[in-house]
Amino acid sequence: MNKTTFLLPVLVLAVVGVMSSIFIVTETEKALVLRFGRVVAVKEDPGLAFKVPVIDEVVSYDDRILSLEVGPLEITPLDDRRLVVDAFARYRIVDVKQFRQAVGASGINGGETRLDKIMRAATREVLGSVSSNDILSSDRAALMLRIRNGAINQAEGFGLEVVDVRLKRTDLPQANLEATFARMRAEREREAADEIARGDEAAQRVRALADRTEVELVSDAEREAEVIRGEADAERNAIFAEAYGRDPEFFEFYRSLNAYEGALKGSNSSLVLSPDSEFFNYLKSSRGAAAAQ
Structure with a gap:
């Protein structure tokens, strides 16, 4: 009875000691065994590992590729056009x-x-x-590779390996953004004013050409009209002359009728003439001037 009572606590302590001396290293991590804060063992292979109970401490680190978000960073490229850049890095712990x-x-x-x-x-x-144009262009792979290469050497001093670097966002600061928008708006307004001025100039040229063409066409038309009118008058006079030569009496009669039509036109026409005026020869007799003689 006394022997069993003595062995049971010893057995329990032995089991507890064995269990506390065993730890498991998974496939996704690496472990360090620390003794009073000093590294005494590195466990990189997955499986069971051992330590000194109570004295040793186990610290585990993730062995997978990790991500680091780099917050907004304001930079000034060569052209002094300030930009706000967001980036992230992919890294892993290679030397725990x-x-x-x-x-x-x-x-x-x-x-x-x-x-x-x-x-x-x-x-x-x-x-x-x-320059900012290089940063804002779609082909930024070379810049991201340069950033990664620049960070690799320094990160190695901490036991880290920088696997990849990516630029997520490249924008103008808010103050610069408003100034840029204002400048772009002013440039567009200036271009619009230039286009309007060129349009007005072109319209004036077209309008002047149209006015000149109109004057030329009207002048040509009036000249042709005068020529035609002169030719018609000449032809009319020739016809009158020929008609007069063939029958002077009929021509005299015709001229008298035209004179009557012009003189007696209208309802209130009044003529003051002598009764024996030659104007009324064809009104006094159907034979006209010959009868009056």
Whole structure:
């Protein structure tokens, strides 16, 4: 009875000691065994591992590729056109012992804080050496590769490997954005004014050409009309002359009728003539001037 009572606590302590000395390393992580804060073992292969109970401490780190969001960063390219850039980096912990020595107990958060500073410095250095047009263009792969290469060497000092860098957003600051919009609006208004001025100039040229063409056409028409009218008058006079030569009496009669028509036109026509005036020869006799003689 006394022997069983003694062995049972010993057995329990042995089981607890064995269990507390065993830990599991998964496929997605790496582990460090710390003794009084000093690294005594690195466990990178998945499976069971051992430590000294109570004395040793196990710290695990993610072995997968991680993401780091780099907050808005204001840069000034070569053309002094300030831009706000958002980026993100893909990284992984390749040397957990070096990483632990660099960041201490702050872990992943401390490592990302230092990597964020590295990324910001590399981004400013690279984007500050090119123009804003290069940054805003669709072909920015070369710039992102330069940022990654610039951050790799510094990140290696913390046991990190920068796998990839991407630029997500490149915009103008709000103040610059409003100024840019105002400048673009002024340029468009100036272009519109230029187009209107060119249109007015072209309209004036067309209008002047149309006026000149109108004057020329009217002048030509009036000249042709005068020519035709002169030819018609000449032809009429020729006909009258021929008619007079053939029958002077009929021509005299015709002229008298035209004179009567012109003189007696209207309801209130009045003539004051002598009764024996030659004007009334054809009214006094059907034979006309011959009868009057």
